Amino acid sequence: MxxxxxxxxxxxxxxxxxxxxxxxxxxxxxxxxxxxxxxxxxxxxxxxxFKVRGLLTKLLRLSAEERERGVITVSAGNAAGALAWAARNAGVPATVVMAKTAVPAKIDAARGYGATVELVEGDLMAEYARIRDERKLTGVHPFDxxxxxxxxxxxxxxxxxxxxxxxxxxxxxxxxxxxxxxxxxxxxxxxxxxxxxxxxxxxxxxxxxxxxxxxxxxxxxxxxxxxxxxxxxxxxxxxxxxxxxxxxxxxxxxxxxxxxxxxxxxxxxxxxxxxxxxxxxxxxxxxxxxxxxxxxxxxxxxxxxxxx
The missing domain is CATH 3.40.50.1100 (Rossmann fold)
Structure with missing residues (x-):
């Protein structure tokens, strides 16, 4: 704690x-x-x-090797934009997994900050885990x-x-x-x-x-x-x-x-x-x-x- x-x-x-x-x-x-x-x-x-508070804190505490691999998160929208912004400012590649039904403005924001956006259907957490493991990215959970x-x-x-x-x-x-x-x-x-x-x-x-x-x-x-x-x-x-x-x-x-x-x-x-x-x-x-x-x-x- x-x-x-x-x-x-x-x-x-x-x-x-x-x-x-x-x-x-x-x-x-x-x-x-x-x-x-x-x-x-x-x-x-x-x-x-508020999401940048936690996600930037996480990014600042990653090891150099974790940052070099690139980061990934899963989000309805706000965490996606926050991680994308934090990663861009830290020079770290970022991928975000979002539902195809996510708010278009939030999808556009994540892309605008430079993240790779993966729009998926079905179980978001399962898709997040699959993409993370396949690409050997550093997972950043949006809240847990x-x-x-x-x-x-x-x-x-x-x-x-x-x-x-x-x-x-x-x-x-x-x-x-x-x-x-x-x-x-x-x-x-x-x-x-x-x-x-x-x-x-x-x-x-x-x-x-x-x-x-x-x-x-x-x-x-x-x-x-x-x-x-x-x-x-x-x-x-x-x-x-x-x-x-x-x-x-x-x-x-x-x-x-x-x-x-x-x-x-x-x-x-x-x-x-x-x-x-x-x-x-x-x-x-x-x-x-x-x-x-x-x-x-x-x-x-x-x-x-x-x-x-």
Missing amino acids: PTLDEIRQAARQLDGRIHRTPILTSSALNERFNGELLLKAELFQKTGS DEDVITGHGSLGLELLEDHPEIDTVLVPVGGGGLISGVATAVKLVKPDIRVIGIEPEQADVVSRSLEAGEARTLPTARSIADGLAAPVCGTRNLPLIQQYVDGVVRVREDSLLEATRLVMSRTKLALEPAAAASFAALIEGLELDGVTAAVISGGNLDVSKLML
Whole structure:
């Protein structure tokens, strides 16, 4: 499990390489949800999402031989772009495995950063493993990796460095990479802080894993919040979630869409549905408790999904 010193070391490695994203406020959202909200705007991060924190951390810690072979990851989109960007800046060849149904803008972004994009059908993880082994590439898991988790912890440190008064943190949940890193960091700094995860009803692998007491896999995971539609819960992520997260709630698809429109209209932030998960939970009745930070995890939006 990452220690606080390791997370701080990762934050120092990232300093000057990525953005320290702003924390914003909205009086309209405070009034709508009857509380004090702070919005951690990771949509302004390099490549438009939090993913660069963990993936760049991983890349910086690879051996010279691992980097020379080239790296590969599997992604719905944001991890693909993040790894492609990090690899380009480090001079490392990158391959990303994505579903043929992935958001076209996210496919284009990965290619634009210089990655080789493999569009596949069927079991993404199986195709990722096959291509990795056939080409002898260095695998970089998008969330089930200690270095990735440690890098994501830098976001939690930033939250409490900028606003030590925070009482609760709301975090979107996919396979568990972001919440395991953020929860570990904030709990090690401030043990009495609350951490709540939010995931789509149609992609609730972390909730099911918590209920089963072991990492589970879903036969299918589809959501308008494509960034949260991970079919598996990370085996390294689950123990951290069990130890440091106070609860994970499921939200409906209509709430995710309503939340995306609400935040966009009130703040003018072009967030993607995955990043609106916290607000979907608030729409469905989650009550604010003290000063609450909501992580707006990304802004790689498929505009067509917002059309009436």
